[in-house]
Amino acid sequence: MTKKLLLPLLLIAGTVFADNAQQYDGVAAYVDDKVITIDTVMNELRAGLRLWEIPPQQQMDLTRKNFPVFRDLLIERMLILKEYEASGAQLPNEAVNERVQSIIADAYDGNEATLRHELKRTGLTYPEWLKQVRENMIIQAMRHLQVNKKINVSPKRVREFYNTHPELFTVAESMHVQVILLPPEFGNTEAKALLENLRKGASFEDAAKAHSIGQNAETGGDLGFIKPAEEFDTPIVTALSKLKDGELSDLIEMKGCFVILKRVASKNAKQYSLKEAWPIAYDLVEKELGLERYKAWIEQLRSRAHIRYIDIAF
Numbered sequence: 678m679t680k681k682l683l684l685p686l687l688l689i690a691g692t693v694f695a696d697n698a699q700q701y702d703g704v705a706a707y708v709d710d711k712v713i714t715i716d717t718v719m720n721e722l723r724a725g726l727r728l729w730e731i732p733p734q735q736q737m738d739l740t741r742k743n744f745p746v747f748r749d750l751l752i753e754r755m756l757i758l759k760e761y762e763a764s765g766a767q768l769p770n771e772a773v774n775e776r777v778q779s780i781i782a783d784a785y786d787g788n789e790a791t792l793r794h795e796l797k798r799t800g801l802t803y804p805e806w807l808k809q810v811r812e813n814m815i816i817q818a819m820r821h822l823q824v825n826k827k828i829n830v831s832p833k834r835v836r837e838f839y840n841t842h843p844e845l846f847t848v849a850e851s852m853h854v855q856v857i858l859l860p861p862e863f864g865n866t867e868a869k870a871l872l873e874n875l876r877k878g879a880s881f882e883d884a885a886k887a888h889s890i891g892q893n894a895e896t897g898g899d900l901g902f903i904k905p906a907e908e909f910d911t912p913i914v915t916a917l918s919k920l921k922d923g924e925l926s927d928l929i930e931m932k933g934c935f936v937i938l939k940r941v942a943s944k945n946a947k948q949y950s951l952k953e954a955w956p957i958a959y960d961l962v963e964k965e966l967g968l969e970r971y972k973a974w975i976e977q978l979r980s981r982a983h984i985r986y987i988d989i990a991f
Contacts (some may be wrong), residue, residue: 708752708755708759709759713751720848722740723743723800724864726739726874729798748867757819758815759978772814773807776814777807778859780862783861783890812956830966835955838965845919845961847947847948847956849947850947852905853902853903854905855899856898857881857938858935859871860935872925875937881898882898884900890934905918907915912960915961916929924939925937
């Protein structure tokens with residue numbers, strides 16, 4: 678069977694995705710003199726959405742919906758890496774090797790064979806994974822340089838934020854919390870896809886048991902009733918304070934891992950004063966400014982590049 682533009686043929690034939698990644702011919706987009714292939718987008722999409730865990734009849738609908746999203750993420754990634762190359766900076770191989778060993782030790786109990794087995798399911802080779810680790814380190818460093826270091830949080834903006842978002846600073850004395858701590862090899866797109874599935878009704882408990890590396894993974898990530906300020910760092914406390922009972926948090930990045938929270942229930946609400954709320958308000962403003970700065974930076978990179986999309990018939 679010819680592989681030329683297989684996506685429309687898959688739709689017509691009703692073909693489903695097997696455990697091993699398939700290959701697809703064709704170009705999804707051009708970024709200056711570089712090409713993003715359909716095969717590359719599909720591999721990212723398949724791993725990001727963990728299609729092997731989704732019923733076959735839903736896979737094509739998810740592919741059709743998310744293909745443009747994953748294509749744009751790859752374009753964004755390519756633009757950042759190109760900016761890094763233009764800077765003339767060099768990431769030492771020793772730093773990459775150290776990061777690789779840290780991931781294997783933390784996420785796979787030091788067993789490289791376990792990592793390779795997981796990669797086989799996603800269709801990613803070990804050299805390709807090593808390349809991704811290196812690129813992720815570069816992207817994180819570039820984001821720190823171009824975004825984090827250029828954020829200036831003024832006291833005035835913190836006060837304004839506090840005054841205009843009083844609901845964020847009415848917090849429960851104790852909360853019933855569930856948490857999923859994703860291992861470092863979970864990329865941004867893969868973590869987003871898992872969160873999207875949870876928002877659509879997938880079982881938080883099952884996801885925690887399958888993917889979390891937290892101490893409470895076996896019990897579905899259930900921490901019971903706790904006092905967040907006494908248990909967590911500020912980003913987690915902040916995220917929980919923004920949730921209503923029953924809601925899921927956005928992705929929270931901490932020390933190379935992603936965290937997903939669920940606020941199940943709460944007790945004894947309290948309104949924090951500006952002084953008490955200042956660390957949380959400051960972090961929220963910093964995050965808001967960071968997102969603004971990041972979007973502006975990416976738009977700047979896009980404006981300097983020639984990007985051409987290729988229509989993919991679904």
